[in-house]
Amino acid sequence: MLARRSPPHVRDSERDRFRFRLLVAGVAVLAAFALLIARFFHLQVVQHDYYTTRAEDNRISLVPIVPNRGVIVDRHGTVLARNYSAFTLEITPSKVDDLDATIDGLSKVIEVLPKDRKRFRRLLEESKNFESLPIRTRLTEEEVARFAANRYLFPGVEVKARLFRQYPLGPLAAHAIGYINRINKRDLELIEENEQAANYKGTDHIGKTGLEQKYEYQLHGETGYEQVEIDAGGRASRSLSRTPPVQGSNLTLTLDVKLQEMAEKAFGDRRGALVAIEPSTGGILALVSNPSFDPNLFVDGIRSDDWDLLNNSPDKPMVNRALNGAYPPGSTFKPFMALAALETGKRTPGQTIFDPGVYNFAGHQFRDDKKGGHGSVDMYKSIVQSCDTYYYMLANDMGIDAIARFMGELGFGQRTGVDIEGESEGVLPSPEWKKRRFKRPEQQKWFAGETISIGIGQGYNAYTPIQLAQATATIANNGVMFRPHLVKYITDSRSGEKAMVEPEPLRTLPWKQQNVDTIKRAMIGVNTAGTAARAFAGAGYVSAGKTGTAQVFSLKGAEYKSANVKKELRDHALFIAFAPADQPKIALAVLVENGGFGAQSAAPIARMVFDYYLLGKLPKGAAGEDAVEED
Amino acid sequence: MFEQFWHRLWVRLVAHIDGQLLLITSLIMATGLATVYSATYDANNRLLAQTLNMAVGLFAMWAVAQLPPQKLMGFGVPLYVVGVILLICVFLFGVKVNGARRWLSLGFTRIQPSEVLKIAVPLMLAWYFHKHEAILKFRHYVVACLLLLVPFALIAKQPDLGTAILVGAAGFYVLFFAGLRWQVIVGLGAAAAAAAPFVWTMLHDYQRKRILTLVDPTSDPLGAGYHIIQSTIAIGSGGSFGKGWLEGTQTHLEFIPERHTDFIFAVFSEERGLLGNSILVLLYFLLIARGLMIAANASTLFARVMAGSVTLSLFTYVFVNMGMVSGILPVVGVPLPFMSYGGTALVTLSIGIGILMSIQTHRMLVRK
Numbered sequence: 001m002l003a004r005r006s007p008p009h010v011r012d013s014e015r016d017r018f019r020f021r022l023l024v025a026g027v028a029v030l031a032a033f034a035l036l037i038a039r040f041f042h043l044q045v046v047q048h049d050y051y052t053t054r055a056e057d058n059r060i061s062l063v064p065i066v067p068n069r070g071v072i073v074d075r076h077g078t079v080l081a082r083n084y085s086a087f088t089l090e091i092t093p094s095k096v097d098d099l100d101a102t103i104d105g106l107s108k109v110i111e112v113l114p115k116d117r118k119r120f121r122r123l124l125e126e127s128k129n130f131e132s133l134p135i136r137t138r139l140t141e142e143e144v145a146r147f148a149a150n151r152y153l154f155p156g157v158e159v160k161a162r163l164f165r166q167y168p169l170g171p172l173a174a175h176a177i178g179y180i181n182r183i184n185k186r187d188l189e190l191i192e193e194n195e196q197a198a199n200y201k202g203t204d205h206i207g208k209t210g211l212e213q214k215y216e217y218q219l220h221g222e223t224g225y226e227q228v229e230i231d232a233g234g235r236a237s238r239s240l241s242r243t244p245p246v247q248g249s250n251l252t253l254t255l256d257v258k259l260q261e262m263a264e265k266a267f268g269d270r271r272g273a274l275v276a277i278e279p280s281t282g283g284i285l286a287l288v289s290n291p292s293f294d295p296n297l298f299v300d301g302i303r304s305d306d307w308d309l310l311n312n313s314p315d316k317p318m319v320n321r322a323l324n325g326a327y328p329p330g331s332t333f334k335p336f337m338a339l340a341a342l343e344t345g346k347r348t349p350g351q352t353i354f355d356p357g358v359y360n361f362a363g364h365q366f367r368d369d370k371k372g373g374h375g376s377v378d379m380y381k382s383i384v385q386s387c388d389t390y391y392y393m394l395a396n397d398m399g400i401d402a403i404a405r406f407m408g409e410l411g412f413g414q415r416t417g418v419d420i421e422g423e424s425e426g427v428l429p430s431p432e433w434k435k436r437r438f439k440r441p442e443q444q445k446w447f448a449g450e451t452i453s454i455g456i457g458q459g460y461n462a463y464t465p466i467q468l469a470q471a472t473a474t475i476a477n478n479g480v481m482f483r484p485h486l487v488k489y490i491t492d493s494r495s496g497e498k499a500m501v502e503p504e505p506l507r508t509l510p511w512k513q514q515n516v517d518t519i520k521r522a523m524i525g526v527n528t529a530g531t532a533a534r535a536f537a538g539a540g541y542v543s544a545g546k547t548g549t550a551q552v553f554s555l556k557g558a559e560y561k562s563a564n565v566k567k568e569l570r571d572h573a574l575f576i577a578f579a580p581a582d583q584p585k586i587a588l589a590v591l592v593e594n595g596g597f598g599a600q601s602a603a604p605i606a607r608m609v610f611d612y613y614l615l616g617k618l619p620k621g622a623a624g625e626d627a628v629e630e631d
Numbered sequence: 632m633f634e635q636f637w638h639r640l641w642v643r644l645v646a647h648i649d650g651q652l653l654l655i656t657s658l659i660m661a662t663g664l665a666t667v668y669s670a671t672y673d674a675n676n677r678l679l680a681q682t683l684n685m686a687v688g689l690f691a692m693w694a695v696a697q698l699p700p701q702k703l704m705g706f707g708v709p710l711y712v713v714g715v716i717l718l719i720c721v722f723l724f725g726v727k728v729n730g731a732r733r734w735l736s737l738g739f740t741r742i743q744p745s746e747v748l749k750i751a752v753p754l755m756l757a758w759y760f761h762k763h764e765a766i767l768k769f770r771h772y773v774v775a776c777l778l779l780l781v782p783f784a785l786i787a788k789q790p791d792l793g794t795a796i797l798v799g800a801a802g803f804y805v806l807f808f809a810g811l812r813w814q815v816i817v818g819l820g821a822a823a824a825a826a827a828p829f830v831w832t833m834l835h836d837y838q839r840k841r842i843l844t845l846v847d848p849t850s851d852p853l854g855a856g857y858h859i860i861q862s863t864i865a866i867g868s869g870g871s872f873g874k875g876w877l878e879g880t881q882t883h884l885e886f887i888p889e890r891h892t893d894f895i896f897a898v899f900s901e902e903r904g905l906l907g908n909s910i911l912v913l914l915y916f917l918l919i920a921r922g923l924m925i926a927a928n929a930s931t932l933f934a935r936v937m938a939g940s941v942t943l944s945l946f947t948y949v950f951v952n953m954g955m956v957s958g959i960l961p962v963v964g965v966p967l968p969f970m971s972y973g974g975t976a977l978v979t980l981s982i983g984i985g986i987l988m989s990i991q992t993h994r995m996l997v998r999k
Contacts, residue, residue: 014810018935021808022923025943029919032950033912039957043867044905051867058864059880231884232861 060240061230064202067221068163070248072177072211074257075283075488080177081212083163087139089147090132093124095156102154103135109150110143112136119301123182132158137300165205165299171292173260175320176253176284176420176486178210179295181302199223208298209320211251211486214419218490221248247493254283254488262612263288266605266619270595273321275469275484276588276609279578281503282473282482284418285586286609287466289321323418326426326462327591330548330598331386332576333457335519336471337394338379340406342515346397349518352378355389359452366392366452383522383546384530388456395455400446403454404430409509410471410481412463417483417506426467429460457548468589472576475523476544476584478516479509520544524581532575535603541614544584545577545606547598570594575602579610586613647696647992649925652984655918656692656969660685662899662911663970669877670891670898670972677891677972684974688981695985699993700934703986707758710751711778717744718785725789730837733789745786745794749979750986752782752798753940756805761933772811779803790835793951793964800947804940809932841961861886862897863958873904891972893964896956915949915968925991934990941983948980 043051072081089110096102103120106112116136123133135157139147144159151157165180183191183206191200194217200206201223207213224245228236263274267290274288291313297306310318319325341347357373359366368374368388374381382390395403408414413428427433431446438444453459466484474481483506489498523544527536531547550572573595578587588606595601611617664681671677695703717735721744725732734741756775763771779802787795807816831839844856865881874880879901881887887897900908922942929935945968952967954960966976 014932017810018808018939019927021810022927022939025804025807025939026920026923029916029923029943029946032946033916035959036950036953036957037909037912039954039959040866040900040905040908043863043957044870044900044908047867048870051864052870054864055868055881058861058886059884229880229884232886237884 058232059229061228061236063226063228063236065224065226065242065245066163066202067223067245068247069165069180069205070215070219070221070250070491070493072219072251072253074253074255074260076256076258077252078257079168080173080253080255080257081165081167084166085161086137086164087144087159088134088162089136089139089143090134090158090160091120092132092156092158099124102157106135106154106157109146110136110139115303115305118304122304123301132160134300137164167295169257169261170294170296172257172264173255173287174210174292174295175289175322176210176255176287177295178212178214178420179208179298180205180212181208181298182206205299209422210420211253213421215249215251215487215490219248219251221493222246249493249499250491252488252491252498253486254278254281254285255287255486256285256613259609259613260286260288262618263605263609264290264292266608267592270601271315271321271593272595272602273325273465273591274588274605274609275322275466276586276613277469277473277482277484279473279477279482279584279587282470282484283488283503284484284486285613286588287322287486289319289323289325291315291317293317320420320422321591321593322465323420323423324464325591326424326464327572327574328459328461328550329457329463329468330550330572330574331388331457332468332546332548332574332589332598333455333461334383334386334391335475335523335546335576336407336410336412337391337403337455338383338522339475339511339515339519340398340403341379341394342518343406343511344398344402346402347379347394349379352376353390353393355387357389359389359392361392361396361452362449364449379518380522380525383519384525386526386531386547391455392452393455395451395453396448398455400430400451400454403451404428404433409507410474411506412467412471414467416464416466416470418466419485419487419501423466424464426464427460427462429454433460458551465589465591468574468576468591469587472578472589473584473587474509475516475519476578476587478513479511481506481509520581523577527577531599532577532603535599535607539607539611541579541610542581543577543579543610544581545575545603547603548574548576549596549598550574570596573598573600573602575599575606577603577606577610579614586610644693647988648693649696649921649988649991651921652918652988652991653692655914655921656981656984659911659914659918659969660688662914663895663967665876666895666899666902666970667891667972669879669902670882670895672877673883673885681972684972684977685969687974688977691978692981692985692988695982696988696992698989700931700937700990703754703937703989704758704761704933707751707754707756710747711755711782714744714747714751715782715785717742718748718782720744722785722788731789731791733791743975745782745789745791745798746975746979748782748786748798749794749801749944750982752779753801753805753937753944756802756809757933757937757940760805760809760936761931764932767810772806772809772815775802775806775809779806790838791964792838796951796963797944797947797965801940801944804943805936808926808936808939838961841963844961858888858894858962859955859958861888862894862956865897865901866957869901869904871905873900873902873907876902878902893952893966893971894956895971896953896967899970900956912949912953915946919943919946919949922987925987928994929990930994934994938987938990941986945980945983 068083071079073079091102093099103112103117112135120133120135139159147159167177183204187206191197196217199222207216207219222245224243226242227240229238229240230236263286267288270290272290274286275284276286277284293310355368355373355375355377357368357371373389374385374387377387377390381387408428413426415423415425434446435444450459454461470484483504485501487501489500491498523546524542526532527543527545532545536543573592575590575598578584588609590602590605592601608619664678667681668678721732721735726734726736726741728734733743733745735744756778759775759778779799783795783799786798844859861881865879865887868881879898881901882890882898887894890898919942922938922945926935926938926942929938948965948968951960951963951965955962966973968980
């Protein structure tokens with residue numbers, strides 16, 4: 001053997017050196033293992049809690065369970081907004097490399113129209129990062145099956161069963177109910193501000209307008225959670241615990257759908273608005289803004305052609321005229337002026353003036369509608385025949401400050417506080433208002449001549465139909481003023497408890513009852529012997545009203561500036577009324593844009609609404625087309 | 632008479648088995664089997680396959696142990712030459728899999744020649760030193776270094792950093808135990824440190840990424856850092872006593888990648904905790920201690936350096952694997968000896984233990 005050739009002492013020293021090196025190696029091994037053990041100790045003892053948390057975070061995922069949105073029903077229980085379940089085909093963009101290729105591939109399995117692609121693109125721009133977006137909605141059973149068979153080809157694409165909002169009556173009362181649409185970035189900010197972010201984890205729709213918006217948090221409900229164990233691929237393997245969602249509360253409205261339907265039909269294709277209020281509560285019985293729109297279009301994300309159609313229509317169907325249209329009240333302002341005169345002592349009921357057909361003020365002629373004038377006019381006659389001169393004089397006698405004070409107390413020029421967002425204020429003219437409204441000093445000055453036309457509801461006067469309806473209801477209710485509201489009560493889905501939206505008297509105006517009675521008598525006169533007598537001929541109840549006509553050129557409100565008024569230089573027709581006169585159950589304001597005389601086009605709508613609401617009578621044929629000479 | 636025959640046969644069969652090595656190896660293998668079962672029972676159970684691998688490994692261990700060291704030494708040159716030729720073939724005609732050229736296609740099957748070098752390189756170098764034992768000069772170390780560098784470079788070029796490290800380490804240990812001067816070792820270390828920036832530029836992108844993610848795994852949590860993050864979570868969440876066998880959530884919810892092969896230690900660690908880790912490290916330490924003892928008592932230079940090299944190679948496997956799984960070393964493809972699933976590494980390591988047994992048992996026979 002080779003080893004034997006070496007001399008023994010060499011072998012020994014060599015062996016010693018080798019053994020020393022073994023020792024070194026052994027120590028190195030020990031040190032290295034000690035290092036490993038130290039590392040394990042650090043991970044498993046020192047940082048054990050931290051890594052346990054990390055492991056649990058890995059393992060457990062909270063899956064939100066979206067609550068069913070509350071339904072909306074009218075005062076008789078007719079469903080206005082509900083949910084239905086449907087399959088959607090959804091893509092999670094963050095899980096898909098090439099969206100276009102995926103969609104192209106999908107279109108070979110399931111029909112995907114260009115409009116679907118367009119909508120998907122728009123949703124993509126507005127979307128939160130990790131949510132899935134629908135490329136197709138309302139899949140048929142067959143389409144679901146077809147996709148399921150090809151599912152492996154499309155990672156990041158899945159079929160989901162979702163609840164959709166449905167408005168079974170379509171455009172009916174759409175301006176009151178509003179609609180829901182997908183949550184966008186602005187909504188998200190709002191949700192975070194309201195500290196609702198956790199509750200909206202799985203939610204992708206939110207109320208955008210109307211009651212859907214105003215009562216969003218009640219309708220939404222509380223999101224439930226399921227704790228699931230997930231694997232590295234994100235697949236849920238088992239459920240650990242489940243907190244069920246709490247369904248959204250249901251809204252029961254003061255609205256009467258039949259009445260609403262009747263009123264909308266009465267408008268036909270005319271533009272306009274109607275607000276009918278129960279005077280003793282402020283509950284809104286009908287809220288019409290014509291034309292309306294189909295809120296169902298918005299639910300899946302509106303298609304761009306539909307949106308263009310709605311947005312570019314000269315009829316502006318998306319504008320809620322009842323709350324956002326500000327119109328001069330015209331002669332419907334006269335009963336309020338008259339009451340102001342009585343309350344401020346500027347007139348007595350029997351006091352007469354002489355109307356020659358014109359009123360001269362500071363070298364300017366204010367003309368009465370009736371050529372030659374009404375002659376001797378007292379308060380009753382001034383309302384029944386709608387005498388302008390009486391109110392020119394009255395306005396001058398009262399002065400703008402007193403008018404503004406009285407009308408302000410009646411709610412004119414203020415938001416009524418109705419339970420829909422975005423109500424307009426309108427304009428209650430006064431020297432202070434003018435100062436706020438105009439910048440240049442020469443424009444800020446109030447001229448005494450400007451007060452004169454205020455008296456007949458023209459000039460700067462601009463009020464929303466709901467303000468007019470509220471003021472009418474307040475007279476009908478002898479000065480007790482309620483906040484108009486659409487929701488009667490909210491039903492908690494869990495307890496079934498009904499939270500009443502209590503009639504809320506905003507204020508009680510300190511009117512003398514005899515003064516109110518004087519005005520009411522005159523308004524009854526309008527409907528029996530005056531400008532609206534023909535519209536209310538043969539009614540089976542006593543009603544009180546006042547016609548009005550507003551000049552188009554003085555129309556206020558920015559939304560209308562671009563409106564196409566080609567044929568329409570005709571005046572707006574207005575009518576306010578309540579009935580039965582002695583114990584009013586309904587008060588309303590009707591506005592027909594470019595409808596001409598109030599008596600001609602607005603009053604017959606009120607007649608139909610009253611007939612139906614008080615007597616249950618449906619209109620027999622066409623509304624009274626006969627013109628009444630006097631407004 | 633008949634009994635005597637069986638007795639003689641038995642004596643014959645077990646004559647070259649080292650009881651301590653066999654016991655410790657078997658304990659680790661049993662632990663490995665249990666862990667492989669836990670790592671794979673959800674789907675695609677590997678228990679049976681790994682049992683077969685172990686049977687083959689044990690047989691190879693036994694067979695190698697029968698060969699006396701002189702015979703083993705004879706394998707050094709041919710194995711080395713064939714191995715290097717095959718590596719050159721891989722370099723020229725190798726099959727590319729996942730961007731690395733590691734395999735050689737033989738038409739009916741594919742082989743990975745680098746695995747052979749794990750044994751061939753230390754055998755070759757030990758033979759070389761043994762041959763020149765009486766007249767060892769500095770130039771012999773230079774030649775040995777070159778003999779080591781050729782296969783190392785070829786393997787590193789494939790690239791297969793894990794195998795290159797193991798082959799390089801095995802060769803270096805031979806140099807070390809053959810008496811390479813400390814000055815040279817320190818000098819080599821300094822040279823390596825100086826060359827590091829240069830090596831850095833030679834590394835493949837994915838290799839650089841692995842080293843970078845070691846410094847900060849969160850820099851790429853879903854890419855290169857994912858392995859380290861998930862395995863450290865597994866180890867850390869295991870705590871002192873572990874979550875229990877088959878109870879590891881990181882394991883069974885598939886958060887640990889490569890959980891039955893290179894990252895099996897994360898599985899073990901999650902389910903057995905610090906206590907299990909300590910016992911396992913102790914078992915490896917006992918195995919290594921036994922190997923070092925065999926080296927210390929070996930009678931020839933070949934036997935000494937070979938035993939030392941095989942033992943420290945085993946240590947290198949363990950340290951690199953546990954180090955990478957626990958996040959203190961970069962991720963390289965090094966299995967945990969007798970634990971990780973896979974037949975090739977198991978057989979190679981078993982042959983290593985077989986060589987130790989051969990050295991130990993034939994020495995005793997010589998003495999008798």
